[in-house]
Amino acid sequence: MAITVNTNMAALTAQSSLNKATTKMNTAMERMTTGYRINSSKDDAAGMAVANKLNYKVSSLKVAQDNGQMGASMLDTAEGVLGVMKDNLVRIRDLTEQAANGTYGTDAMKAIKTEVGARLAEISRMANSSEFNGRVLFSEDTKTGITSDINLQVGITSAGESVITLDKALFAKATATALFNGTNITNTKAGLDTIYNDDSSARDFLTKIDTALADITNRTTQIGGNQQRILSAIESAGVMETNLTSAASLIQDADIAEESSNYIKNQILQQTSASLLATANQAPSIAMNLV
Numbered sequence: 001m002a003i004t005v006n007t008n009m010a011a012l013t014a015q016s017s018l019n020k021a022t023t024k025m026n027t028a029m030e031r032m033t034t035g036y037r038i039n040s041s042k043d044d045a046a047g048m049a050v051a052n053k054l055n056y057k058v059s060s061l062k063v064a065q066d067n068g069q070m071g072a073s074m075l076d077t078a079e080g081v082l083g084v085m086k087d088n089l090v091r092i093r094d095l096t097e098q099a100a101n102g103t104y105g106t107d108a109m110k111a112i113k114t115e116v117g118a119r120l121a122e123i124s125r126m127a128n129s130s131e132f133n134g135r136v137l138f139s140e141d142t143k144t145g146i147t148s149d150i151n152l153q154v155g156i157t158s159a160g161e162s163v164i165t166l167d168k169a170l171f172a173k174a175t176a177t178a179l180f181n182g183t184n185i186t187n188t189k190a191g192l193d194t195i196y197n198d199d200s201s202a203r204d205f206l207t208k209i210d211t212a213l214a215d216i217t218n219r220t221t222q223i224g225g226n227q228q229r230i231l232s233a234i235e236s237a238g239v240m241e242t243n244l245t246s247a248a249s250l251i252q253d254a255d256i257a258e259e260s261s262n263y264i265k266n267q268i269l270q271q272t273s274a275s276l277l278a279t280a281n282q283a284p285s286i287a288m289n290l291v
């Protein structure tokens with residue numbers, strides 16, 4: 001092999017090998033540090049584009065699940081309020097059935113009327129004050145109430161299958177007056193005095209109580225059905241999120257064991273190239289000594 005002064009091919013080759021080993025070692029270090037095989041488009045432009053699209057969908061699916069959970073929580077709250085209303089109505093029915101027996105005197109009827117009035121007032125109070133996330137559930141207030149259908153975005157597209165609609169009828173006004181078809185029964189003078197005036201009037205009122213209870217029961221049943229739909233949608237979105245996350249991982253995540261091996265291999269190559277470069281750089285000096 002010729003020894004030259006102007007062009008040191010051995011040194012250039014060693015320098016090239018040193019640069020390559022250093023670059024690969026730095027790449028392996030970056031991948032081990034971040035955990036990703038693709039850290040920029042230069043690593044794998046096509047793979048990065050696919051992984052980014054998958055990650056966007058994963059993020060959207062997480063939001064969809066949060067939306068579903070929010071809707072489920074609202075229905076849980078509504079169901080709890082309706083449950084308390086039902087309990088009050090059941091107690092009112094029991095008291096009214098007692099009043100319809102015909103064995104109660106004036107004082108007893110007055111006591112029944114007092115408790116009934118208190119429970120009706122509590123039903124109205126709950127209807128006007130029970131809220132979720134700033135929306136009053138059963139008041140139909142034009143500012144804070146629910147006056148239109150609620151659309152829950154539980155999917156990642158604008159298509160109908162990504163939306164669950166809650167009928168506004170679920171949240172119709174549920175004050176005592178509304179439940180009893182507009183009769184202002186909470187007004188003691190015009191309402192309760194008449195209802196509990198005698199056993200016959202009390203007996204007639206039982207039918208209205210049953211109608212109000214049927215309304216509450218119907219709403220509760222519909223809430224249960226919607227809760228099942230929402231939970232199913234949340235579960236479906238969760239499965240999709242898991243699958244897409246797995247797919248993105250296969251594309252973008254680094255194999256730490258492989259990268260660790262690459263790092264060690266290129267570290268050895270770097271050290272070897274550096275040693276050979278130092279040796280190669282001595283060749284011109286050797287050539288000068290021959291002169």
